[in-house]
Amino acid sequence: MPNPLVLKLEQRDRLSDDEKRVLESAISRVRVVEADEDIVHEGEHPSESSLLLDGYAARYKIFSNGRRQITAIHVPGDFVDLHSFLLKVMDHGVLALTPCRVAVVPHVALERITDEHPHLTRLLWLSTLVDGAIHREWLTTMGRLSATAQMAHFICELFLRLKAVGRTDGDTIQLPLTQAELGDTLGLSTVHVNRVLQELRKEGLIRWQGDALTILDWERLEKVGEFTPTYLNLQHEHR
Amino acid sequence: MPNPLVLKLEQRDRLSDDEKRVLESAISRVRVVEADEDIVHEGEHPSESSLLLDGYAARYKIFSNGRRQITAIHVPGDFVDLHSFLLKVMDHGVLALTPCRVAVVPHVALERITDEHPHLTRLLWLSTLVDGAIHREWLTTMGRLSATAQMAHFICELFLRLKAVGRTDGDTIQLPLTQAELGDTLGLSTVHVNRVLQELRKEGLIRWQGDALTILDWERLEKVGEFTPTYLNLQHEHR
DNA sequence: CCTTCCATATAACATATGTGAGTGCAGGCT
DNA sequence: AGCCTGCACTCACATATGTTATATGGAAGG
Numbered sequence: 001m002p003n004p005l006v007l008k009l010e011q012r013d014r015l016s017d018d019e020k021r022v023l024e025s026a027i028s029r030v031r032v033v034e035a036d037e038d039i040v041h042e043g044e045h046p047s048e049s050s051l052l053l054d055g056y057a058a059r060y061k062i063f064s065n066g067r068r069q070i071t072a073i074h075v076p077g078d079f080v081d082l083h084s085f086l087l088k089v090m091d092h093g094v095l096a097l098t099p100c101r102v103a104v105v106p107h108v109a110l111e112r113i114t115d116e117h118p119h120l121t122r123l124l125w126l127s128t129l130v131d132g133a134i135h136r137e138w139l140t141t142m143g144r145l146s147a148t149a150q151m152a153h154f155i156c157e158l159f160l161r162l163k164a165v166g167r168t169d170g171d172t173i174q175l176p177l178t179q180a181e182l183g184d185t186l187g188l189s190t191v192h193v194n195r196v197l198q199e200l201r202k203e204g205l206i207r208w209q210g211d212a213l214t215i216l217d218w219e220r221l222e223k224v225g226e227f228t229p230t231y232l233n234l235q236h237e238h239r
Numbered sequence: 240m241p242n243p244l245v246l247k248l249e250q251r252d253r254l255s256d257d258e259k260r261v262l263e264s265a266i267s268r269v270r271v272v273e274a275d276e277d278i279v280h281e282g283e284h285p286s287e288s289s290l291l292l293d294g295y296a297a298r299y300k301i302f303s304n305g306r307r308q309i310t311a312i313h314v315p316g317d318f319v320d321l322h323s324f325l326l327k328v329m330d331h332g333v334l335a336l337t338p339c340r341v342a343v344v345p346h347v348a349l350e351r352i353t354d355e356h357p358h359l360t361r362l363l364w365l366s367t368l369v370d371g372a373i374h375r376e377w378l379t380t381m382g383r384l385s386a387t388a389q390m391a392h393f394i395c396e397l398f399l400r401l402k403a404v405g406r407t408d409g410d411t412i413q414l415p416l417t418q419a420e421l422g423d424t425l426g427l428s429t430v431h432v433n434r435v436l437q438e439l440r441k442e443g444l445i446r447w448q449g450d451a452l453t454i455l456d457w458e459r460l461e462k463v464g465e466f467t468p469t470y471l472n473l474q475h476e477h478r
Numbered sequence: 479c480c481t482t483c484c485a486t487a488t489a490a491c492a493t494a495t496g497t498g499a500g501t502g503c504a505g506g507c508t
Numbered sequence: 509a510g511c512c513t514g515c516a517c518t519c520a521c522a523t524a525t526g527t528t529a530t531a532t533g534g535a536a537g538g
Contacts, residue, residue, distance in 0.1 A: 059375070061375070061379045063379075063383060063384075063465060064465065067383045068383075069378060069379040069382045069383045071375040071378045071379060072375075083368045083371065083372070086361055086364060086365045086368055086478050087365070087368055087369070087372065087472055088472070088474070088476050088478070089469060089472075089474075091372055091375070091376075091469050091470040091472075092375065114357045114360060114361055115357045118353045118354045118357075118360075121353060121357075121360060122325055122353055125325060125360075125364045125367070126325045126326070128364070128367065128368060128371065129322045129325055129326055129367060130326075131371060132322065132367065132370060132371040132374060133322070133326065133330055135371060135374035135375060135378060136298070136300070136310040136311075136330070136331065136374060137330075138378055139308060139310045139374060139377055139378060139381065139426075140300045140302075140308040140310060142378065142381045142382060142426060143308040143381060143423075143425070143426025144302060144306045144307070144308045144426060145302075146524080147524075147525070178484085178485065178486090179485075179486070179487095180485080184382075186382070187378075187381060187382025187383060188525075188526090189525070189526050189527075190485095190486090191487090191488090191525085191526070191527080191528095192524085192525055192526070194486065194487060194488085195487095195488095195525090197486095198487085226302060226303065230328060230330050231330040233326055233327070233328075233330075235327070235328075237327050239325050239327070385494080386494075386495070417514085417515065417516090418515075418516065418517090419515080427495075427496090428495070428496050428497075429515095429516090430495085430496070430497080430498095430517090430518085431494085431495055431496070433516070433517060433518085434495090434517095434518095436516095437517085
């Protein structure tokens with residue numbers, strides 16, 4: 001079974017066999033997390049990081065009044081809390097949106113990698129940088145796009161990210177989020193999420209039945225969401 | 240003159256004299272950029288990164304319709320485009336908001352650091368991770384707070400970040416942004432920025448005259464903005 | 479088979495924020 | 509001195525999105 005992180009990194013640069021072996025052996029164990037359970041809690045000081053192998057996860061923050069904001073949706077191949085290696089304290093929680101399989105990588109193993117494998121280190125660094133690029137993109141869509149455009153943009157992004165790890169089926173992806181969760185992601189109310197989805201459906205841009213979301217008209221969806229994929233950095237470069 | 244980056248990193252971990260020397264010698268030259276000029280252009284493939292020594296800068300993205308979103312405000316000590324070392328293509332521009340002095344660090348020098356100085360590498364990585372943490376915080380405030388709270392939060396954050404590099408004067412900071420620029424930062428219209436500022440003033444939370452912004456009541460401002468500084472990672476830890 | 483529980487869907491209404499236009503002031507330039 | 513120009517500030521009005529409430533339907537479970 002190919003490690004989806006390897007898959008993702010190989011899209012962005014060449015990985016030597018040695019580096020692949022080092023990555024694999026950095027994994028101390030594989031853990032299963034139930035849906036709706038935290039993979040990592042806010043405020044924790046973890047001594048290991050979690051690489052998502054299967055399932056969907058979300059980074060989130062909760063306010064005093066109970067309102068929640070999701071700041072990232074993670075798919076297989078994502079290192080959901082690689083940053084805790086250096087940030088030490090989790091300033092947010094990470095939640096399993098579906099049942100998840102998670103590879104656990106101790107921080108000591110990461111430290112060893114940074115000591116001994118500079119190129120691999122750069123690739124790990126890179127993957128946190130891509131997280132940052134996605135955050136910036138979300139900031140722009142939240143700040144300057146209509147709710148409809150924002151939703152379209154989100155769907156385009158998720159599609160390409162899933163495609164990069166081989167989790168698309170034609171024009172269809174699994175989207176196991178409730179409309180409430182989508183609202184927490186985009187900063188919208190549940191009601192408005194529903195309105196916006198109706199609109200995208202009526203326009204013939206998407207179909208969403210059960211967990212299966214199908215993109216019916218990629219070009220127009222991209223246009224509505226003002227989507228350009230540069231920021232996902234899916235190009236192969238020497239890094 | 241102490242390098243403000245060294246100042247910032249030393250707040251988060253110990254730097255050896257050797258590491259400080261390596262950092263200093265990585266700088267190939269110092270450049271001055273006029274206000275309202277780009278330090279780096281969107282779409283560029285830079286071969287060096289820029290460390291802000293003096294002045295304020297902003298990362299921004301512009302949409303087809305001319306709307307602009309600022310995704311980060313940078314202060315002295317910030318590496319405004321360290322990520323371009325590994326992301327290669329700039330997915331946004333970086334603008335000098337005031338006249339800026341910028342230290343230029345070639346990517347080859349950064350690559351050498353990653354090859355030879357693992358601990359320093361981790362600290363550079365860390366500073367991009369803090370950028371990411373700030374992005375996440377902005378996402379939550381944009382998505383889930385009122386415009387007033389968002390503004391209060393922004394002011395609290397900027398104050399602490401400036402304090403970390405010794406650029407505060409009592410309860411006063413320099414805030415050389417126009418209300419329009421603030422609007423582009425928070426995702427608000429200029430008119431609404433003005434309304435919100437009036438409110439914060441009327442409540443006796445801040446004073447803002449010319450470029451000088453004074454925090455009159457830190458505790459209440461923090462409360463209004465639901466601000467907690469954990470995400471800025473200003474603690475000293477072994478990284 | 480019935481009940482319970484969510485999630486989706488709709489409706490009526492409330493409001494935070496955006497839009498477009500205009501005023502006045504202050505600093506810089508000729 | 510006079511004239512721009514940019515910026516802060518206001519007003520009247522428009523609208524996107526939030527809120528509260530209710531209906532519907534499917535899935536899980538006894």
